[in-house]
Amino acid sequence: MLAKDEAKKKIENLRKLIEHHTYLYHTLDKPEISDEAYDSLVKELQNLEKEFPELDSKKSPDKKVGGIVLDSFKKIKHKTRQWSYDNIFDLEELKSWEEKIKRFISKLPFPRTVLGNAKDGPWKKLDYVTELKIDGLKVVLTYKNGIFVTGATRGDGTTGEDITENLKTIKSIPKTISYKSDLIVVGEAWMKKSELERLNKERERKGEQLFANARNAAAGTLRQLDTNITASRKLETFIYNIDLIDKKIETQIESLKFLEKLGFQVRHDYKICKNIEEIQDYYEGQEKQKERQDFGVDGIVIKINSHKISEAIGYTAKAPRFGVAYKFKAEESTTLVEDIKVQVGRTGALTPVAHLKPVLIAGSVVSRATLHNEDEIRRLDIRIGDTVLLRKAGDVIPEIFGVIKELRTGKEKIFHMPTKCPICGSGVKKEFTSGKESSALYCANKKCFAQEIEKMIHFVSKKGMNIVGMGDKIVEKLMNEGLIGEFTDVYELKEGDLGMLEGFKEKSSSKLIEAINKSKNVSLGKFIYALGIRHVGEETSSLIAEHFRSIEKIISTTRSDLKSQERSDLGEITNIEGIGEIVGQSLIEWFLDKNNQRILNDLLKYIKIENPEKIKSGANLKLKGKNFVVTGTLESMSRDEAKEKIKSLGGKVHSSVSSKTDYLILGEDPGSNKLSEAKKLDTKILNEVEFLKLINPSPISKERN
Numbered sequence: 195m196l197a198k199d200e201a202k203k204k205i206e207n208l209r210k211l212i213e214h215h216t217y218l219y220h221t222l223d224k225p226e227i228s229d230e231a232y233d234s235l236v237k238e239l240q241n242l243e244k245e246f247p248e249l250d251s252k253k254s255p256d257k258k259v260g261g262i263v264l265d266s267f268k269k270i271k272h273k274t275r276q277w278s279y280d281n282i283f284d285l286e287e288l289k290s291w292e293e294k295i296k297r298f299i300s301k302l303p304f305p306r307t308v309l310g311n312a313k314d315g316p317w318k319k320l321d322y323v324t325e326l327k328i329d330g331l332k333v334v335l336t337y338k339n340g341i342f343v344t345g346a347t348r349g350d351g352t353t354g355e356d357i358t359e360n361l362k363t364i365k366s367i368p369k370t371i372s373y374k375s376d377l378i379v380v381g382e383a384w385m386k387k388s389e390l391e392r393l394n395k396e397r398e399r400k401g402e403q404l405f406a407n408a409r410n411a412a413a414g415t416l417r418q419l420d421t422n423i424t425a426s427r428k429l430e431t432f433i434y435n436i437d438l439i440d441k442k443i444e445t446q447i448e449s450l451k452f453l454e455k456l457g458f459q460v461r462h463d464y465k466i467c468k469n470i471e472e473i474q475d476y477y478e479g480q481e482k483q484k485e486r487q488d489f490g491v492d493g494i495v496i497k498i499n500s501h502k503i504s505e506a507i508g509y510t511a512k513a514p515r516f517g518v519a520y521k522f523k524a525e526e527s528t529t530l531v532e533d534i535k536v537q538v539g540r541t542g543a544l545t546p547v548a549h550l551k552p553v554l555i556a557g558s559v560v561s562r563a564t565l566h567n568e569d570e571i572r573r574l575d576i577r578i579g580d581t582v583l584l585r586k587a588g589d590v591i592p593e594i595f596g597v598i599k600e601l602r603t604g605k606e607k608i609f610h611m612p613t614k615c616p617i618c619g620s621g622v623k624k625e626f627t628s629g630k631e632s633s634a635l636y637c638a639n640k641k642c643f644a645q646e647i648e649k650m651i652h653f654v655s656k657k658g659m660n661i662v663g664m665g666d667k668i669v670e671k672l673m674n675e676g677l678i679g680e681f682t683d684v685y686e687l688k689e690g691d692l693g694m695l696e697g698f699k700e701k702s703s704s705k706l707i708e709a710i711n712k713s714k715n716v717s718l719g720k721f722i723y724a725l726g727i728r729h730v731g732e733e734t735s736s737l738i739a740e741h742f743r744s745i746e747k748i749i750s751t752t753r754s755d756l757k758s759q760e761r762s763d764l765g766e767i768t769n770i771e772g773i774g775e776i777v778g779q780s781l782i783e784w785f786l787d788k789n790n791q792r793i794l795n796d797l798l799k800y801i802k803i804e805n806p807e808k809i810k811s812g813a814n815l816k817l818k819g820k821n822f823v824v825t826g827t828l829e830s831m832s833r834d835e836a837k838e839k840i841k842s843l844g845g846k847v848h849s850s851v852s853s854k855t856d857y858l859i860l861g862e863d864p865g866s867n868k869l870s871e872a873k874k875l876d877t878k879i880l881n882e883v884e885f886l887k888l889i890n891p892s893p894i895s896k897e898r899n
């Protein structure tokens with residue numbers, strides 16, 4: 195917990211920083227950090243203000259709406275106050291929001307006409323409307339006698355910028371409507387993702403700064419002084435609220451239907467929800483769909499359906515009480531580096547790891563992130579005690595990609611790599627590969643216990659021998675007890691050995707032995723990967739297996755290559771597409787090592803390797819010559835099964851998108867880096883249904899004859 199003087203300084207720094215980024219985002223449309231990182235800073239400020247209420251202030255940026263109105267635009271004073279919804283980020287916060295509403299309603303003197311004869315409290319009659327939270331620029335449209343007269347930005351909530359002429363260029367905004375009384379409606383102006391790509395390519399050719407996202411592109415377009423430029427960029431709108439009307443409309447659903455009747459463009463994927471469970475279902479369903487939308491969407495908005503209840507509940511200084519924005523899982527956030535510790539990997543590499551203040555990101559709690567090596571720490575200038583920017587997408591390992599130096603207090607500590615191995619105390623050194631010095635430090639002791647543990651964890655892992663139930667802690671316990679030391683020891687374990695260990699019962703011992711026995715049948719590719727050969731990853735192991743097709747061929751090839759070291763290349767190994775000299779040399783060195791030869795010979799007494807089948811003459815190789823990348827979760831098969839199917843049809847699977855990639859297979863919750871790279875390179879993107887049609891087109895049923 196921070197001392198009061200430290201908290202005061204942190205709060206002051208956060209307020210200055212948030213004000214700065216608010217101005218960049220709302221006023222200049224030139225953000226330097228993501229919305230998610232901004233939300234994280236605001237959340238940290240709010241938490242500190244709750245912890246130290248005496249330091250709270252009504253002038254704090256988390257109490258304000260929008261940004262400053264630019265002098266280059268005529269100002270419009272809003273007839274109705276404009277608000278910004280409070281944000282929530284998980285189910286627990288959603289529950290807390292509803293409980294707060296229920297408490298508030300229960301204290302109000304509602305007439306029976308509002309809620310009828312609800313026996314157990316007025317909230318029993320509550321229902322909600324859930325709508326997508328479009329990531330665009332909020333616009334306020336005013337109509338008089340059925341004619342569109344003014345359009346403005348939200349601005350600071352009371353005054354906005356007059357962008358009427360630019361809004362008139364948007365086709366989805368009706369210039370006249372059938373309703374002849376005064377009307378003020380609110381919505382979001384947005385740009386299609388496809389239009390953003392076209393626009394950024396054009397700006398790149400001209401050497402102009404690219405727009406960070408569709409929201410900024412839309413905002414920048416509407417703040418053009420040249421309406422011709424605005425018209426050329428094909429903006430769209432979705433209208434979702436009526437702020438002023440001389441007509442009785444009792445619910446949000448009625449509002450949406452009336453807006454559509456008048457000719458406004460309204461989203462149809464809203465839903466009436468009776469409870470929290472239905473809201474959560476809607477949220478999860480829309481989160482899965484977000485990448486498929488042609489507009490930016492960063493969450494859902496939840497509103498009480500009844501306007502009478504909403505009016506009675508009212509507003510806080512900044513936000514409506516009757517609604518809230520439920521943001522999708524952040525892929526970026528900010529957090530605190532509490533410490534930096536060094537781990538020793540299976541290759542002996544010393545890796546600095548940041549121990550973080552736990553933060554929820556991409557749906558999971560992250561408390562650690564690799565810093566790779568000392569060069570990376572120096573490049574980012576990361577210190578213990580820093581507030582850092584953290585990102586994670588899909589199954590990508592969390593990474594720190596920036597430091598918020600404005601929040602430094604002067605108490606941060608510079609980190610130095612150790613001069614000795616933190617596990618065994620041996621000296622450390624940098625190694626040379628192809629004449630180049632490595633960035634990483636390595637423990638000089640090849641028998642360092644930390645390396646042995648990591649090698650064993652790698653060997654039994656899912657991508658290796660796939661021994662289910664033999665996780666990191668079990669491996670460490672077995673090695674500490676001396677029950678295993680080398681790979682072959684795993685296959686000599688008996689139930690009685692495990693029964694002596696604390697926490698192991700007869701059933702769990704039996705299950706682990708069963709899993710060990712099951713792993714004895716293994717594909718050649720997985721076996722090569724399990725050996726933990728340096729520079730030989732999952733994809734490379736698969737390429738080697740497909741080329742050589744037996745462990746015996748690999749052994750004979752690597753040994754024969756030693757006798758021809760005078761050659762400039764590494765013979766057959768480096769002729770394999772995708773394998774270079776560094777990988778080839780590492781493979782040869784591993785198989786030539788006498789100790790590794792002994793381990794391999796011992797392993798082959800227990801293990802039956804399933805060699806890749808030879809492609810039969812006339813086999814269906816419809817994907818031959820095609821390169822694939824798979825990202826996200828598929829419903830009909832696992833990702834590994836999808837990869838095997840592609841390979842069986844002659845295709846190749848890679849771990850990252852490049853100019854050679856023909857198809858990106860897109861499942862649920864994909865890695866955004868792969869998706870954005872595919873779009874940048876115009877790679878063909880297939881969803882799961884399209885992929886299934888590609889690999890297995892439905893045959894014409896005989897019953898149709």
